[in-house]
Amino acid sequence: MPNLNLPSLLLTQGDPAGIGPELALRAWLLRKEHALPPFAVLSDPAFLERVAQSQGWDVPIIAVETAQIPKVFPKALPVLPLSVSVAAQPGRPDAGAAASVVESIERAVQLVRQGAASALVTNPIAKHVLYEAGFRHPGHTEYLAALASEGTNETFHPVMMLWSEQLAVVPVTVHIPLANVPSALTTDLIVLTGRIVARELRERFGIANPRLALAGLNPHAGENGAMGAEDGGVIAPAIDILRQEGIEAAGPLPADTMFHARARSRYDAALAMYHDQALIPIKTIAFDEAVNVTLGLPFVRTSPDHGPAFDIAGQGIARPDSLIAAIKLAARLGSP
Ligand SMILES: NC(=O)C1=CN([C@@H]2O[C@H](COP(=O)(O)OP(=O)(O)OC[C@H]3O[C@@H](n4cnc5c(N)ncnc54)[C@H](O)[C@@H]3O)[C@@H](O)[C@H]2O)C=CC1
Ligand SMILES: NCC(=O)COP(=O)(O)O
Numbered sequence: 001m002p003n004l005n006l007p008s009l010l011l012t013q014g015d016p017a018g019i020g021p022e023l024a025l026r027a028w029l030l031r032k033e034h035a036l037p038p039f040a041v042l043s044d045p046a047f048l049e050r051v052a053q054s055q056g057w058d059v060p061i062i063a064v065e066t067a068q069i070p071k072v073f074p075k076a077l078p079v080l081p082l083s084v085s086v087a088a089q090p091g092r093p094d095a096g097a098a099a100s101v102v103e104s105i106e107r108a109v110q111l112v113r114q115g116a117a118s119a120l121v122t123n124p125i126a127k128h129v130l131y132e133a134g135f136r137h138p139g140h141t142e143y144l145a146a147l148a149s150e151g152t153n154e155t156f157h158p159v160m161m162l163w164s165e166q167l168a169v170v171p172v173t174v175h176i177p178l179a180n181v182p183s184a185l186t187t188d189l190i191v192l193t194g195r196i197v198a199r200e201l202r203e204r205f206g207i208a209n210p211r212l213a214l215a216g217l218n219p220h221a222g223e224n225g226a227m228g229a230e231d232g233g234v235i236a237p238a239i240d241i242l243r244q245e246g247i248e249a250a251g252p253l254p255a256d257t258m259f260h261a262r263a264r265s266r267y268d269a270a271l272a273m274y275h276d277q278a279l280i281p282i283k284t285i286a287f288d289e290a291v292n293v294t295l296g297l298p299f300v301r302t303s304p305d306h307g308p309a310f311d312i313a314g315q316g317i318a319r320p321d322s323l324i325a326a327i328k329l330a331a332r333l334g335s336p
Contacts, residue, residue, distance in 0.1 A: 007118035008069040009330050010080070010111060013043035013104040014123025016088035016097050018308020019318035021051045024123065025059045026320040027327060028077040034324050037331040038073035039121070040064060042104040044086035045079045055316045066116040080107070090314025093126050098133030101125055105140065109147045112299045119300035119334030120144075121326050124308040127175075138175035140303065141294050148297050159196045159295040161269065162279060162305055163329065164286035167259070168269040170197055170295075171278035181274045182230055185217065190238035190271070197269050198247045200295040204333050213258055213267035214239055214251030215277055221252040235273070259285075279305075288321040291329045300334040302326040 011027075014020025024041045025048065027034075041048065045063045052059040060076035072078040086100045105122065112120050122140050137143035145158035161170045172193045173184045194212055201210035214235055215221075218228030225232055235252040242249040250267065257263060258270060259281040272278035282290050283305060290305040304322035312318055 007037070007334065008066065008073075009037060009039040009119050009121055009327060009334065010108040010117045011039050011041045011327075012108050012120070012122045013041060013082075013086070013100060015093055015101060015125050015129060015308040016043075016047060016086050017090055017093045017313060018124055018126065018310055019313045020123025020308060021048060022055060022314070022316065023304070023318055023320045023323045024048070025052050025055070025057055025077065027323050028059060029057060030320060030324065031073070034328070036324070036327055038070045038078070039327060040066070040069045040073075040078035040080050042080045042082060042108050044082055044084070044100065047086035047088070048077070048079060054314065066111055069117075082107070091310045093129045093308070093310060095129050095132035098130050098135060101130060102135065105143065106147060109144065109299070113148070119302070119330040121323070121330045122301060122303040123323070124304060124306060126308050126310070140301070141174060144294055144297055144301055148299065156298065157192055157196065157296050159193055161197065161293050161295050162282045162290050163293050164282060164290040164325075166286050167264055167282050169278035169282045170269055170271045171273075171275045172271055173274050175275065178274065182217065185230060185234055185273055187234050187238045187241070190214070190235060191241050194238065194242045194247060194249060194271060195245070196296045197271065198242075201268055204300075207268050209248060210269065211267045212242070212247060212249045212269055212271055213253055214249060214271045215255040215258060215273055216252035217273045219254070221254045288319055289325050290322060291326045293329060293333070300330055302330040302333070
């Protein structure tokens with residue numbers, strides 16, 4: 001049975017030509033099996049009806065306001081209608097759909113900030129498609145931080161964490177070209193990221209004394225400076241500062257030997273220095289289960305670990321596991 005006592009979640013539409021819309025429908029179909037909390041999708045109800053029909057899935061869709069989500073959820077997929085209609089051909093991304101993608105994210109953030117829902121689960125977007133339409137943020141992670149600070153005097157440093165039962169990883173630098181990583185990597189940035197991760201593992205994940213492991217940047221963590229200066233000159237000083245603040249932090253560790261099973265048992269989260277150093281191990285170990293969670297925001301945001309998978313969109317073969325894991329984690333972290 002779906003657990004109707006849990007607060008409602010909001011799912012964004014994601015790229016309508018990708019697998020996000022069909023995964024939202026699948027998650028609703030699997031709601032009882034996975035005891036999912038009530039959720040609604042911010043999209044065009046007629047578009048989602050067409051997606052369900054094209055797959056031959058029996059998913060009644062009802063346009064709602066947030067207060068109605070728990071009541072409607074057991075019998076139909078609640079949808080918060082957007083101001084625009086949505087049309088898309090599976091696997092054929094079109095920058096013309098960007099307005100609906102962005103509205104879905106913005107309205108979901110607004111509603112969560114107003115307390116009308118407990119957390120946000122974003123469906124995948126293709127960043128290059130949004131860039132074509134003038135979107136200026138590297139991805140959700142950075143965009144959500146900008147939305148979170150709107151109308152306040154606060155700024156938020158968003159931290160991307162990919163989490164699974166087997167491994168949690170955090171890229172310290174995120175959506176930047178590899179060539180820019182060494183100059184973007186500063187002791188301050190690593191310390192700030194480590195503090196946020198330690199705090200949220202404690203406060204949101206309930207780990208009393210989080211253990212962090214920090215990767216080096218260069219082969220063999222720099223081989224005592226012979227293979228790069230960042231490990232000793234930038235990362236090691238950050239680890240010293242984190243330790244002085246009482247945070248358990250190991251490293252800089254050679255990245256090639258810190259992700260096997262025995263090594264993973266020694267830490268709660270690995271801080272990697274760039275995107276692929278973090279995401280390759282977790283997507284190799286736990287592609288179907290891992291969840292992307294943004295730390296450092298004043299609200300909970302999770303997402304599946306994968307992208308819009310245009311190559312299989314509309315075929316009904318995309319696995320809903322990571323979206324379901326994202327819904328479960330959002331419910332857990334968003335519970336009062
Ligand atoms: N949270 C987000 O919005 C994310 C967005 N992206 C975006 O995705 C776009 C495309 O990236 P790709 O590298 O192609 O990654 P992708 O994750 O969309 O696809 C990579 C491969 O994994 C497969 N795959 C992905 N999800 C699957 C699922 N649920 N079930 C079965 N197979 C699945 C795809 O079919 C493809 O072969 C990029 O533009 C990137 O910006 C990537 C990751 C997360
Ligand atoms: N590879 C993960 C990813 O790109 C997710 O980015 P975001 O849209 O969640 O910021």
